[in-house]
Amino acid sequence: MERAFDTQLEDLKRQILVMGGHVEKALTEVTTALLNRDEVRFAGIRDIEKKINDEHIKVDNSCLNLLAKQSPVAKDLRLILSIIKINTDLERMGDQTMNIAYTGRDYLGRKPLVQVADVSRMGEIARRMVKGALDCFVRGDVEHAREILLMDDQVDELKNSVFHQLAAHMKSNPGDVEAGLDLILIARNLERMGDHATNIAEDVIFAETGKDVRHGGLS
């Protein structure tokens, strides 16, 4: 029984890593598509998101079954609850990449704006955050998980900078209002993805230590 439980937990972890890989892939695709003006990459996001959604339901079902049949306690229980939350965050990240793909395709129909480089950088940091958070999850690495929380500040700073630059540009160049709006919405999606990666890092800390670092409980 004990061995079956451990095997099932390992399977669950693997499934979460597969989902994380899809999210990373989707982030790479949307940031590359934006920079290279490559509409085909945007079109491919739907397939990736579908895989994420399929895994999402499978992971939730596996967690429910594990809880019902094994009645885990203490750290095992915290781990499964963390997996349920991480699963939700990864699924929402998939949704966000779909939003980016929709808006991104509109953007490609407009005049390019230089701020797209910063937006793309936001995507790259968000990708590193989700990769880092899931590495921490697998290794139970609390210290590095705390570093992930700090990376979110970089995403937020870039977003603020992009917002201010674009607002000023749109004011002086009303013909670029739509393109600017597209980039602002994409930047907002990426900011949200940074938030989800932050949630994952917080869940890792909780699973490992039992400490709730949300709502300013970092120290």
Added chain:
Amino acid sequence: MERAFDTQLEDLKRQILVMGGHVEKALTEVTTALLNRDEVRFAGIRDIEKKINDEHIKVDNSCLNLLAKQSPVAKDLRLILSIIKINTDLERMGDQTMNIAYTGRDYLGRKPLVQVADVSRMGEIARRMVKGALDCFVRGDVEHAREILLMDDQVDELKNSVFHQLAAHMKSNPGDVEAGLDLILIARNLERMGDHATNIAEDVIFAETGKDVRHGGLS
């Protein structure tokens, strides 16, 4: 033991309703503040959000304890997992009202735009959605929960309409770019709140029926 479990479940439900009440209140405050240009109401959102965050941690802890000590199965287990997810959604809704309050205060420093009326309507629908979803949660009312899912379309349609109107207005009136951006970001926050209310309705259906209606599984 059984009775203690039921009592604890009822307590949890009550806590969720209290959080939902805070979210409703926050939504009423931000939509009223936008319409009446009332900065004081925006300032009050932080206190409401703090209450939501406090409840969030308490509910999570109670769920963890219930799972560890009572090892519930079947519908009781589904109910607790749903509560964990609803708790997360309500907390995120609190975050969104804080975002709206920040952007809303900026907006009040600018020239008013007529589109604020539609944005405010979005907030009112989102408020009715979260109220409705939590009513369904308490009553275990699956049929009405399905209706809540459809209300989200109204929020999305209003958002699309507001986006198009504001983009056109900003193009013709570059001096209103900042005010337009503020309303677009607030509309996006409210759209997201509609999504969270949708998640809650889906969780109610899952808790009651065991059916997963996410990712197009409505029928």
